[in-house]
Amino acid sequence: MNSLKFAVALTILASLGLAGCSTDLGGRVLANNYASVRDAGYQLPAVPLSKLPRQYQRQIVKYQTDEKPGTIIVDTNAKHLHLVLEDGKAMRYGIGVGREGFEWKGTARIAMKREWPTWTPPAAMIKRQPELAKWRGGQPGGLGNPLGARALYLFNSGGDTGYRLHGTPEWASIGQAMSSGCIRLINQDIIDLYDRAENGAKVIVL
Secondary structure, three states, X not given: OOHHHHHHHHHHHHHHHHHOOOEEOOEEEOOOOOOOEEEOOEEEOOOOHHHOOHHXXXXXXXXXXXXXXXXXXXXXXXXXXXXXXXXXXXXXEEOEEEOOOOOOOEEEEEEEEEEOOOEOOOHHHHHHOHHHHHHOOOEXXXXXXXXXXXXXXXXXXXXEEEEEEEEEOOHHHOOOEEEOOOEEEEHHHHHHHHHHOOOOOEEEEO
């Protein structure tokens, strides 16, 4: 490679680096996804990308499915949530899933969407963790709320499943099986998904 071509190559690489875009597993990592952001009066802290594995960072990936765009497909084994897009693509998010004994699979739909939702621990959870009894009437939304910045409420033919797609302040739990069955996303990611997903959207948990 001559010096001119080498210089051009370096310029292109540098510009890509500044844009924050690169490919990973066939996907395109979007720029500035996890910066600190102010939302509804709350200041969400930045997520240190050096500590968040690339496979759990939000990105557009190639994704073949017969499901229509707008469908959400949760892969609990891979710890990925896919929002189906047009043209054989999906927006992929890293997730945390239910720990042993709290796993579930099935099909549901988004029946409600809430910003900075109130969290009310179910009676069974209070029985396991009596210290949560103080929130029996509901914990107001906020930075310390377990549901994070957004929640998408999952219903099926029997009504409310009790499960949610929701944010979490515990970004280090992404990629882990630690929840009581809900699917958790980084707060910056649940805000993005909330804005894209529609009420009534089909949700498939594999």
